Every structure is written in structure tokens, then in C-alpha cells.
Amino acid sequence: MITGDVEVTEGMMAQSDRQSAEDPLPPVLWGLDPVHGVFAKLYIQDILQLKNSQHVPGIFFYGTHPISRVDILGTVVQRLEKEKFYAFGVDDGTGVISCVYWKKQMPAQVTKTASPPGGLNLRQQLSRLASLEEDQRRVELGDVVRVRGRVREFREQREVSSISLVKVSDPVFDAQISRMLELPHLYRSFYDKTFRKDGCEADEHGALILSLQSKIKQFLAQNQVKNFYQRELETIDSLSCIARRDREGQCGQDSALNPAETLTQETISSPCVSRQIHATFQQAVSALQEEGVIFQKVAGPNELYLVTDEEKQLHNVTLDIIRDDCTQPKYIERGCPFRHILNCVRQCYGAGVTEATLQRLLDRLECGSQIVSTMDRYYTAC
Known part of the structure; x- marks a missing residue:
């Protein structure tokens, strides 16, 4: 009796494993998802937690979205140089991922054409340009880099095989702040939304x-x-x-x-x-x-x-709320949060105002230089 129960339990667990092993989205529909065809800007923590596809090597899933390429921005915290590649760790504040960038073969090793007498030595010039390019790719600890590449697993470790590597000059953290504001919008608008087949047909x-x-x-x-x-x-x-x-x-x-x-x-x-x-x-x-x-x-x-x-009354009510409340001590530093503005607008104007309506209105006010966003969904009057 005990043996039979164990066999039934093991059979149910095996069946459950097979069901959970299926990809969230069939491969035939991957091309319909726009996230699949771009370099997805994700937090490194989420890249490390992507689920492997059971059908195609090199494809990973964030929710229902198939992802193969990523775009990351962070600080170099580890560095290793080999004869044929650079390996370095990038930290964006949520995690650290290893990136590999393969060195290019020097033109001097592949170019055999002799230069005409008294003319420009093309082989020498190409070699010089290649050396300059390699110097730009040689990262050091503390460099801020933007990396684009394919996600892969090597020796059971998640890493990025870099296609593009650019060192970012960011003394005032402008690039990192822009990325910090951009990512929440991408997650809300694309990554966290469930892929719907009927919405793409x-x-x-x-x-x-x-x-x-x-x-x-x-x-x-x-x-x-x-x-x-x-x-x-x-x-x-x-x-x-x-x-x-x-x-x-x-x-x-x-x-x-x-x-x-x-x-x-x-x-x-x-x-x-x-x-x-x-x-x-x-x-x-x-x-x-x-x-x-x-x-x-x-x-x-x-x-x-x-x-x-065209609803000017809603515009005026929203602007007055932000002007009045951003002077309060708890909002004077960061500005008024979106949820606070939404609740006040619903009380003063009407309960039918939706989040999408208010977000469109706030974007319009910001474009008109009447308000400014201090951080993600925090606003203050100009």
C-alpha cells in the first residue's frame, strides 16, 4: 500500500514536472512578441532569474516574454583579461553579471596587400585603428559601461556574450539616473504585461x-x-x-x-x-x-x-493640487507622489478619473513646463 502511494505520488510529480517544463509561450508565437526582437533593458537581478526555454537553447523567459538579448548599464566591479577575450563583472545595483567580450583579430595578421611605393600604408593605418578600438574596449574597475549582447549559460553560470561594449562618461550620473527612470516605465508598459496571442493576431x-x-x-x-x-x-x-x-x-x-x-x-x-x-x-x-x-x-x-x-478644469485642479502640496514638508524634497495626486484629484474633481487619464495629463503638463518629475512618478511645480 505504501509502495503504491509512493508510485502514484512520483507519477503525479513527474507529470507536474512535465507540465511546468513547458514554455510559457509556444515557439511558433515568439515572433509575435515585440520584446523577443529587441535588446531588452532589464535589471541584472531579473536577468539572473530568467527561466530557460525547454525547446530552444539560448532563449529565456521573463514571465511570458521570450528573451535572447539584453541591454545593461552598470559599473565594472570585476575584471579579467585573457588572450582572446575580456571578462568583467557589471553591477547595476540589483546584482552582478559576468560579461564576455571577444577580442578582434588585428588587421596586421590578416592583411597581406602591399602598399604602393610612397603611398599610404593601409595595413599600418588599419592596425593603428584596431589598436585604438581595442583600447576603448579595455575596461577598468570603476568604469561605467553599456553592454549589449546575448544571454547564455556557461558552466551553469548566467552571463552575457557582448556584441557591443561602450564606456560611458558619466561624472554626474546622468546616464544612470536616466536608466533608473526608464526601466520602471518599460516594466509597467511591456515586461510585466502578459503576452496575449489574440492581441497580436x-x-x-x-x-x-x-x-x-x-x-x-x-x-x-x-x-x-x-x-x-x-x-x-x-x-x-x-x-x-x-x-x-x-x-x-x-x-x-x-x-x-x-x-x-x-x-x-x-x-x-x-x-x-x-x-x-x-x-x-x-x-x-x-x-x-x-x-x-x-x-x-x-x-x-x-x-x-x-x-x-481639452478638459481645462481638470488641468487647473491637478496643477493647483501639485502647487499647494509640494510646499508641504513631506513633499518639498521629492515632490508629490502619483497616488497622492490621483486621490486628491478624485476627491476634488471626480471619482471617474483613471490612472491612465491622470498620467496623460501629467505628461502634458510636464511638456508645457508647468510641472517637473523629480523621480519616477513624483512631481513638483515649476
Whole structure:
């Protein structure tokens, strides 16, 4: 009885191991993930914890994203030079990873063409340039370097086989601060989001939604629309023409938006559109909400939508909150945190303001030099 239980338990564990051994994303879909085709800027700690692919050597996974190449910035804390390569450890504050950079063969060893009498000695010049290049690649302890290369494992140790190595002159830590501010945005926007197959398939319906979303955004900007109801958009010919393609399969090329088109009572009284067209508009409008382009003070299917860039009251309320609160002792040094600003805006303006809406507004205020970000998602008035 005990033996049987052990065998069953071992069988279940083996089955569980086989299931957990499967890659988070099938290899046939790797090319659909944009993270797979770039040098991913990751913290070194996360690079060291990447999971190996069970199907293809040299492929690793951060969540559901297949990664083969990385871009790191850090300080050299270890150094070793061999005849054919440099090996050095890079520390970005989260961990240390070993990087290997292979030396290039000197042109003097491969170039055999003799120079013409009295002419330029090309072999000598190429050798000199190669020596200068090698000097630039010879890193020392304490150097700040940017390394791009492929992730690999050598003797059960994770390392980066460098393709590009650049020493960064960074006396005031400008490059490192920029990287520190950039990485949280990349993690939120790309790395920490689960890869969705249906979000990458270029089917007709998905392309139609993206096209309608873009056209609505263009229409709102061209006509400086401040607020609207969804049913008003559905009566605009240049927009409903796009939505009808999903049902009719025909509409020709996108008609150019007429700047003279406005949301008037005549358009509101136009005949109702089909349920399918209504659903298509609903998906496009929802996507614009997630992007922060529009929002609702009060959530509901028939409530008024407000355009973020044109809602001056929201701009003024947000700016006043930052100006007042950044003078408080606990915010005077670093500025007001994003969550604090969001809570205050929801109390003073409306509970329907989303994080995406406020982030778009803060970016717009910063571009207008009305506020400045002191660190990641901390803001103070100029």
C-alpha cells in the first residue's frame, strides 16, 4: 500500500514536472512578441532569474516574454583579461553579471596587400585603428559601461556574450539616473504585461478596431471636441464608414476626416446604427479610455465622455493640487507622489478619473513646463 502511494505520488510529480517544463509561450508565437526582437533593458537581478526555454537553447523567459538579448548599464566591479577575450563583472545595483567580450583579430595578421611605393600604408593605418578600438574596449574597475549582447549559460553560470561594449562618461550620473527612470516605465508598459496571442493576431476585426480608434482620436483633436456621447460618434459618416466594414466587408478606403464635421444636433438625430456597429464603437471607445485619451466623471454606458487634453478644469485642479502640496514638508524634497495626486484629484474633481487619464495629463503638463518629475512618478511645480 505504501509502495503504491509512493508510485502514484512520483507519477503525479513527474507529470507536474512535465507540465511546468513547458514554455510559457509556444515557439511558433515568439515572433509575435515585440520584446523577443529587441535588446531588452532589464535589471541584472531579473536577468539572473530568467527561466530557460525547454525547446530552444539560448532563449529565456521573463514571465511570458521570450528573451535572447539584453541591454545593461552598470559599473565594472570585476575584471579579467585573457588572450582572446575580456571578462568583467557589471553591477547595476540589483546584482552582478559576468560579461564576455571577444577580442578582434588585428588587421596586421590578416592583411597581406602591399602598399604602393610612397603611398599610404593601409595595413599600418588599419592596425593603428584596431589598436585604438581595442583600447576603448579595455575596461577598468570603476568604469561605467553599456553592454549589449546575448544571454547564455556557461558552466551553469548566467552571463552575457557582448556584441557591443561602450564606456560611458558619466561624472554626474546622468546616464544612470536616466536608466533608473526608464526601466520602471518599460516594466509597467511591456515586461510585466502578459503576452496575449489574440492581441497580436492581425485579424480583420482587430485591425478595424485600431483603425477606428485612431480615426476617433484624430477627429477629436482636429475639431477640438471637449465632450461627447458615443451615439454622437456613431452618426459621423467618416467614422461609421470604418465600423460598417466589419459587417458589410466593404467601404473602400478610409474617407478623409472633414474638419468641418462637428457634433451638432443634426448628427444626434440621425438614424440609429446597428448593434454590431455600436459594439465596434464601444470597443474603440474603451481602448481610448484605457489609453487615457478620454474619461468619464461618472461611469456608465450612456454617460458623457470628456476629452482629457481639452478638459481645462481638470488641468487647473491637478496643477493647483501639485502647487499647494509640494510646499508641504513631506513633499518639498521629492515632490508629490502619483497616488497622492490621483486621490486628491478624485476627491476634488471626480471619482471617474483613471490612472491612465491622470498620467496623460501629467505628461502634458510636464511638456508645457508647468510641472517637473523629480523621480519616477513624483512631481513638483515649476
